[in-house]
Amino acid sequence: MIVCKFGGTSVANAQQIKKVANIVKANPARKIIAVSAPGKRTNDDIKVTDLLIDLANSALRNVDTELKLSTVIERYADIAAELGLDDTIVQVITDDLRERLDADKSQEAQFMDSIKASGEDNNAKLIAAYFSSIGMPAKYISPKEGLIVNDLPERTFALPETYENLSKLANVEEIIVFPGFFGYTKAGVLRTFDRGGSDITGSILASAVNADLYENFTDVDCVFSANPKVVNCPVEIKEITYREMRELSYAGFSVFHDEALMPVYKQGIPVNIKNTNNPAAEGTRIVPKRPATGSPVTGIATDSGFSILYVSKYLMNREVGFGRRLLQIIEEENISYEHTPSGLDDISVIMRSHQLNDEIEARIMKRVKEELQAEDVHFRHDFSMVVIVGEGMRNNTGLAARAATAISNTGANIEMINQGSSEVSLVFGVLSQYENQILKALYEEFFAHTAV
Ligand code: ASP
Numbered sequence: 001m002i003v004c005k006f007g008g009t010s011v012a013n014a015q016q017i018k019k020v021a022n023i024v025k026a027n028p029a030r031k032i033i034a035v036s037a038p039g040k041r042t043n044d045d046i047k048v049t050d051l052l053i054d055l056a057n058s059a060l061r062n063v064d065t066e067l068k069l070s071t072v073i074e075r076y077a078d079i080a081a082e083l084g085l086d087d088t089i090v091q092v093i094t095d096d097l098r099e100r101l102d103a104d105k106s107q108e109a110q111f112m113d114s115i116k117a118s119g120e121d122n123n124a125k126l127i128a129a130y131f132s133s134i135g136m137p138a139k140y141i142s143p144k145e146g147l148i149v150n151d152l153p154e155r156t157f158a159l160p161e162t163y164e165n166l167s168k169l170a171n172v173e174e175i176i177v178f179p180g181f182f183g184y185t186k187a188g189v190l191r192t193f194d195r196g197g198s199d200i201t202g203s204i205l206a207s208a209v210n211a212d213l214y215e216n217f218t219d220v221d222c223v224f225s226a227n228p229k230v231v232n233c234p235v236e237i238k239e240i241t242y243r244e245m246r247e248l249s250y251a252g253f254s255v256f257h258d259e260a261l262m263p264v265y266k267q268g269i270p271v272n273i274k275n276t277n278n279p280a281a282e283g284t285r286i287v288p289k290r291p292a293t294g295s296p297v298t299g300i301a302t303d304s305g306f307s308i309l310y311v312s313k314y315l316m317n318r319e320v321g322f323g324r325r326l327l328q329i330i331e332e333e334n335i336s337y338e339h340t341p342s343g344l345d346d347i348s349v350i351m352r353s354h355q356l357n358d359e360i361e362a363r364i365m366k367r368v369k370e371e372l373q374a375e376d377v378h379f380r381h382d383f384s385m386v387v388i389v390g391e392g393m394r395n396n397t398g399l400a401a402r403a404a405t406a407i408s409n410t411g412a413n414i415e416m417i418n419q420g421s422s423e424v425s426l427v428f429g430v431l432s433q434y435e436n437q438i439l440k441a442l443y444e445e446f447f448a449h450t451a452v
Pocket of ligand 1: 007036050119180194198
């Protein structure tokens, strides 16, 4: 059995949904499909999810929502008309949206999640109706049927019972169309995953039914070894391990959500990233193990939006519990951190900047100074992480030196170096202004002259 996930651009309009139907029809093993909300039809179009966020914000501010609501409904109505569906499905979607908008707004986050999730929920209903109308018996199944998630305040994740609950889907006769991006708490409250979270739903489904393969359909032929918007014609990745993909998607390879790997990884289910617009292309396979290739490096990713908290205190290395108490202060601000490089008398905590503001920073600095008696405490902003990834790096000497030389040749200062203990990745912290230059230099160093 194959579980497929179709992303936003794959279901953005009627023409795309027809391609999806053809792909599903072409292989009877494709029994369960997870779908996103309609995405962008052209570069300057707006995703339905973004329209819905805007709609929810207006409703929360008590601004008139009629125009925004009709923009969303029109997106579905256009698709339904072009697919030859009658008005029934548009009425179902309209009623559903009105009901969500009329719901209690006192819990703002819950209200927002409910409106946001309607994008995938209604699209799944529409796609199931279309499949059935063309003689492909299909059934919309709601995450209410067992995709159980945790309660606030942490980020949303599926609880263990989800897998048992959803395993019964393997026995459904029809093709299952399942909306991506959300689940329900035990108390029945809808919660969405992070943006791009339909990948996670597909992975959960594949794991629950113990699929032979998870196909993730998007709008590119494969995953590239570097961002093609920065590097000209980067090498295509045919096969990559879960670990490599995890590291790359963490650092900006937006083709696959980094949280989506865990459910399939646990079961050893291979993933194939494929292109809805070119299904004949092989795509990129994500597998537990792969044979070594000519290059120790599989991919290079960069991501901006990081800040560094720098703390120094003489004889810090002798002070039992210093690191724990520092991280405790960060935890109490509900902030997650990414790296903590340290020296004898200093430590830096690297975190995503969107979690900070002036007030939070001032509070953290004051506490670190007072409670830990640190001598110097300050924040620095506008950093990027450059991540070099490859299973082959473990057995390769001199790679860090090559990377560091390539980076320093751009004139950039390396603010931090971190090598994970698995030695699958090497992370450099640099000022964001150098990010693209560094990516080009590293690509040149590791790929331009290597046969892969
Ligand atoms: N529609 C959601 C988003 O735009 C989730 C997804 O497409 O995976 O983030």
